[in-house]
Amino acid sequence: MDGCKVLIVEDSRATRELLAAAIEVLEGVEVYTAVSGFEALKVLPRHRFALIITDINMPDINGLELINFVKKNPHYRQTPLFIVTTEGREQDRDRGLQLGADEYLVKPFQSELLTALARRYLKR
Amino acid sequence: MPPPRALTEFVAEANEVLETLAHDVAVLDAQRGHDPEPDLLNAVFRAAHSLKGLSAMFGQEKIAGLAHHLEDVLDALRLGKVQHDDTLIDTLLEGVDVLTLMLREASGDEAHPDTAPRAQALTEAFARLATGGSGAAVDVLDEVGLDPGIRNVFTEYEEHRLRENVKKGVALWKVRAVFSLEDFDQRLSALNATLKPLGEVISTLPSSQPGDDASIAFDLIFGSSRPRPEIATAVEGVAIVSPLTQKTMAPTPVPAAAPAPRKPPPTLFLQDASAPDLPAYGGSASPSGVMQGAEPSLRSLAQTVRVDIGRLDGLMNTIGELLTVRANIQRLSEVARNAGGAPLPKLWAQELQKETRALERKLDDLQNGVLDVRMVPLVQVFDKLARLMRRLVRQSGKDVHFEVSGGDVELDKLIVEELSDPLMHLLRNALDHGVEAPDQRVARGKDARGVIRLKAQQLGNQVQIEVGDDGAGMDEMRIRQVAIERGVVTREATDEMERRELLNLVFLPGFSTRADVSELSGRGVGLDVVKTNLSRLSGLIDIESRRGEGTRFLLTLPLTLAIIRALVVSVGERTFAVPLNSVTEIVSVKPAELRTIERREVLDVRGQTLPFVRLSRVFGLQELPVERHFVVIIGLAQERFGLAVDALLGQEDIVTKPLGGRLKGVRGIAGATELGDRRAVLVLDVGALVEDLKRPMAAVS
Ligand SMILES: Nc1ncnc2c1ncn2[C@@H]1O[C@H](COP(=O)(O)OP(=O)(O)OP(=O)(O)O)[C@@H](O)[C@H]1O
Numbered sequence: 104m105d106g107c108k109v110l111i112v113e114d115s116r117a118t119r120e121l122l123a124a125a126i127e128v129l130e131g132v133e134v135y136t137a138v139s140g141f142e143a144l145k146v147l148p149r150h151r152f153a154l155i156i157t158d159i160n161m162p163d164i165n166g167l168e169l170i171n172f173v174k175k176n177p178h179y180r181q182t183p184l185f186i187v188t189t190e191g192r193e194q195d196r197d198r199g200l201q202l203g204a205d206e207y208l209v210k211p212f213q214s215e216l217l218t219a220l221a222r223r224y225l226k227r
Numbered sequence: 228m229p230p231p232r233a234l235t236e237f238v239a240e241a242n243e244v245l246e247t248l249a250h251d252v253a254v255l256d257a258q259r260g261h262d263p264e265p266d267l268l269n270a271v272f273r274a275a276h277s278l279k280g281l282s283a284m285f286g287q288e289k290i291a292g293l294a295h296h297l298e299d300v301l302d303a304l305r306l307g308k309v310q311h312d313d314t315l316i317d318t319l320l321e322g323v324d325v326l327t328l329m330l331r332e333a334s335g336d337e338a339h340p341d342t343a344p345r346a347q348a349l350t351e352a353f354a355r356l357a358t359g360g361s362g363a364a365v366d367v368l369d370e371v372g373l374d375p376g377i378r379n380v381f382t383e384y385e386e387h388r389l390r391e392n393v394k395k396g397v398a399l400w401k402v403r404a405v406f407s408l409e410d411f412d413q414r415l416s417a418l419n420a421t422l423k424p425l426g427e428v429i430s431t432l433p434s435s436q437p438g439d440d441a442s443i444a445f446d447l448i449f450g451s452s453r454p455r456p457e458i459a460t461a462v463e464g465v466a467i468v469s470p471l472t473q474k475t476m477a478p479t480p481v482p483a484a485a486p487a488p489r490k491p492p493p494t495l496f497l498q499d500a501s502a503p504d505l506p507a508y509g510g511s512a513s514p515s516g517v518m519q520g521a522e523p524s525l526r527s528l529a530q531t532v533r534v535d536i537g538r539l540d541g542l543m544n545t546i547g548e549l550l551t552v553r554a555n556i557q558r559l560s561e562v563a564r565n566a567g568g569a570p571l572p573k574l575w576a577q578e579l580q581k582e583t584r585a586l587e588r589k590l591d592d593l594q595n596g597v598l599d600v601r602m603v604p605l606v607q608v609f610d611k612l613a614r615l616m617r618r619l620v621r622q623s624g625k626d627v628h629f630e631v632s633g634g635d636v637e638l639d640k641l642i643v644e645e646l647s648d649p650l651m652h653l654l655r656n657a658l659d660h661g662v663e664a665p666d667q668r669v670a671r672g673k674d675a676r677g678v679i680r681l682k683a684q685q686l687g688n689q690v691q692i693e694v695g696d697d698g699a700g701m702d703e704m705r706i707r708q709v710a711i712e713r714g715v716v717t718r719e720a721t722d723e724m725e726r727r728e729l730l731n732l733v734f735l736p737g738f739s740t741r742a743d744v745s746e747l748s749g750r751g752v753g754l755d756v757v758k759t760n761l762s763r764l765s766g767l768i769d770i771e772s773r774r775g776e777g778t779r780f781l782l783t784l785p786l787t788l789a790i791i792r793a794l795v796v797s798v799g800e801r802t803f804a805v806p807l808n809s810v811t812e813i814v815s816v817k818p819a820e821l822r823t824i825e826r827r828e829v830l831d832v833r834g835q836t837l838p839f840v841r842l843s844r845v846f847g848l849q850e851l852p853v854e855r856h857f858v859v860i861i862g863l864a865q866e867r868f869g870l871a872v873d874a875l876l877g878q879e880d881i882v883t884k885p886l887g888g889r890l891k892g893v894r895g896i897a898g899a900t901e902l903g904d905r906r907a908v909l910v911l912d913v914g915a916l917v918e919d920l921k922r923p924m925a926a927v928s
Pocket residue numbers: 656657658659660661662696698699700701702705706733738739740741744745748749750751752753754755778
C-alpha cells in the first residue's frame with residue numbers, strides 16, 4: 104500500500120481527524136483532506152488517489168454531486184469511493200450508491216471497520 | 228473507540244456547532260413573519276445534523292439521540308411542515324441549552340439533576356413538533372417534467388427547494404459555465420453573485436469536459452421568475468442559460484400562515500436581522516463560503532485538565548501535613564487561652580515560630596502542587612501540529628523534513644491551549660514563504676529537501692519555542708514595500724530603518740490584510756494577530772532571519788500565568804509589581820554614571836551598555852531628585868534594560884487580574900493585584916516595555 108493516496112472529504116473537523124486517523128493506521132498510506140466538495144474538486148486533479156471517502160451533507164458542493172462528478176469522469180471513474188452518511192438519511196445514501204459509490208458507512212461506525220474496508224480496496 | 232484526546236476535540240467542535248445553532252435560531256426568530264431565508268433554514272438543519280453525526284461518532288449516544296430529534300424538527304421546518312411560531316423558537320432554544328448542558332457533562336462536569344428530565348421533556352416536545360402540521364407533498368417535480376437522471380444528485384433538501392420554486396410558479400433553469408481549473412473558484416463565486424439577485428441557486432453540479440483536462444464545467448440549477456433574456460444577458464460571456472423543465476406550473480396559492488404573535492426577540496442576540504447573509508456553520512451555501520474552507524482553529528475549548536494521579540496524591544500528602552500543622556497551632560492557641568494573661572512559657576513562642584515556618588513551607592508546596600496540576604506537556608499541541616504539517620507539506624509539493632523536539636516541556640494548560648493557532652500560523656509561513664521549491668533549492672546549492680523545525684526548551688522560569696526553517700529568509704525590501712502600500716508606515720519612516728526594524732513591520736496591525744486565502748497560508752490573520760495573542764500570554768516574539776539561509780521565530784513565554792512571584796517597587800507614591808521571572812539583577816547607580824547615546828539614556832552594567840528607563844517617565848509621574856537610582860535589570864528573550872525606581876519594597880506571590888474601566892488597555896500595564904496588606908497595585912507588562920524600547924524613539928517620552 105506504499106504511497107497510496109487517500110482523499111477524505113468531510114466538513115466536520117473532529118470527524119475528519121477521526122477518519123484520517125483510521126486511514127493513517129495503514130502503513131505507507133498518505134491522507135489528504137478537503138473540508139467540502141468544492142475543495143475536493145480543487146485537490147482531485149493534483150493527485151492520483153487510490154480511494155476517496157466522502158460525507159454527503161456538506162456546504163457548497165455536496166457529496167452526491169461530488170460522486171456524480173467523480174464517477175462520470177474518465178480519469179477518476181475507477182477510483183473506489185466510500186460514502187459516510189448519518190443514520191436516517193437513507194435516501195441520500197441510496198442515491199450515492201446509484202451514482203456509483205462503492206461502499207457506504209453509517210455514522211456511528213467503528214474506525215476499525217473503515218480501516219478494514221479501506222485495506223481491502225487499497226490492496227487491489 | 229476514539230483516543231481520549233479526541234474527546235477534547237469533539238467537545239470543542241460540538242461547542243462551536245451549538246453556538247452557531249443558538250445564533251441562527253435567534254436570527255430565525257427575528258425573521259418571523261417573513262419567509263425565512265432558505266440558506267438559514269438549511270444552516271440550522273445542518274448544524275443539528277452535524278451535531279448528531281459528530282456525537283454518534285464519538286460515542287455520545289444521549290447527545291446524538293436528542294440531536295436526532297432536533298434534526299427531525301428542523302428538517303420538517305425547512306421542508307415547510309412546521310409552524311414557525313413562539314413554541315417552536317422556545318423549544319429550539321431550550322434544545323440548545325439542554326444540549327450545552329449535556330455536552331458539559333460529557334466533558335467531565337458533574338451531572339445536574341435537571342438535565343435528564345429536561346432532555347426527556349424535550350424529546351417529547353420535539354416529537355410533537357416534527358409530526359405536527361400537514362405533510363402531504365404532491366410531487367410537482369414529475370408534473371413539470373424534470374429529467375430523472377439529473378434528479379439523482381439532489382439531496383432531499385435540494386429537491387424540496389426545487390419543489391417550492393415550482394409550486395410558486397418559478398421557472399427552473401440550468402446555467403452552464405465552463406471554467407479553467409486554475410481559477411474556477413473565483414469565477415464560480417462571481418457567477419453566483421450575479422445570479423443571486425435574480426433568484427435562488429438551488430444546487431451546483433460539477434461535471435468534466437470531455438477531452439479537456441484543463442477545465443471544469445458547472446451546471447447551476449437556478450430558480451427565477453425573470454424572463455430568460457434577462458438572465459442570459461446577466462451572465463453573457465460567462466454562462467449559457469437553458470430551461471431545466473419542460474413547463475412551469477401556475478403558482479399554487481400558499482395558505483397565508485397567520486403570523487404568530489411575536490414576543491420580543493431575546494435580548495441576548497442583538498443581531499441585525501436585515502443582514503441576509505449570515506455565515507452559516509461550516510460555510511454558507513454559496514460558493515463564497517468556500518473561502519472559509521481553510522483548516523479551522525485547533526484550539527480546544529474544553530475547560531478541563533487531565534491530571535496524573537501521582538500529582539493528586541502529592542497534593543493530598545501536603546494537605547495531610549497541613550492538617551498536622553493546624554492541629555499544632557490549635558494546641559498552641561489553646562495554651563495561650565488557658566494562660567489567661569499569665570506569661571506564656573518560653574517554649575511556646577519557639578514552637579509557634581516553628582509551626583509558622585512549617586505552615587509557610589507547606590503552603591508553598593501546595594501552591595507548587597496546584598500549579599503543577601495546571602502544567603501540561605507541549606506534546607499535546609506538537610502532535611496535532613505534526614499531523615497537520617505532514618499533510619500540508621504533502622499538499623504543497625515541497626520536500627520538507629519536519630523536525631520536532633522538546634515536546635516534554637511543560638507549560639500552563641492555558642498557555643498551551645492558546646499556542647496552537649500562533650504556532651500553526653508560523654509553521655504555515657515557514658512552508659509558504661520560507662522553504663523554496665526543490666529545484667530552486669538545488670539551484671542555490673542547498674539540499675533539495677528543506678527543514679522546518681519546531682523546538683521547545685525550558686530556560687529557567689521561561690519557555691522558549693522556536694519555529695525555524697532553512698529557506699529563503701525574509702525579504703525586508705518586499706516587506707517594506709507591502710507595509711508602505713498598506714499604509715502601515717510612511718515611506719519616510721522606513722528610510723532610516725535597519726533590516727531588523729523592517730522585518731518587525733510584519734507585526735504591525737494591518738500588515739497582513741490578504742483578501743484571498745491561498746491553500747496553505749492562514750485564514751487571513753497575520754503575524755500581527757500572532758503577536759497580540761502571544762502578548763496576552765505575557766509572551767514575546769522575535770525574528771532572526773538571514774537572506775538565503777532561513778528564518779527563526781523565537782517565542783518566549785512564562786511557565787504559568789496563574790501565580791507569579793513579583794518584585795514590589797515604588798515610584799513616588801505609587802507602588803508597582805514587576806514579575807520576578809523577568810528580573811535578572813538589581814543594581815544601584817549614581818545619576819552621574821548615566822550616559823546618553825542617540826538621545827537615549829543608558830547605563831553600563833559590567834561592561835554592557837543597557838537602555839535606562841525611568842518608570843516615572845513611562846507613566847508620567849513626578850520625578851524626585853535622588854542620590855542613587857535603584858535599577859531593576861530586566862531580561863526578556865534577547866532584550867535587556869534597566870528600569871529605574873525609587874524604592875524596592877520586597878517580593879510577593881501575586882495573582883494578576885485583568886484591568887477594567889479606564890485603565891483597561893493602558894500600555895505597559897498587565898493587570899492589577901492585591902498585595903498581602905490588601906493594597907491594590909498595578910502589575911507591569913514587561914513585554915510591552917521591551918517592545919517600546921525596540922521602537923525607534925517611541926513611547927519612552
Ligand atoms: N518563514 C518565513 N520565511 C520567509 N518569509 C516569511 C516567513 N514568515 C513570514 N514571512 C514574510 O512575512 C510576511 C507576513 O506574514 P503573515 O503571516 O503576516 O502574512 P502572509 O503570510 O503574507 O498572509 P496570511 O495572512 O495568509 O498568513 C509574509 O508575507 C512573508 O513575506
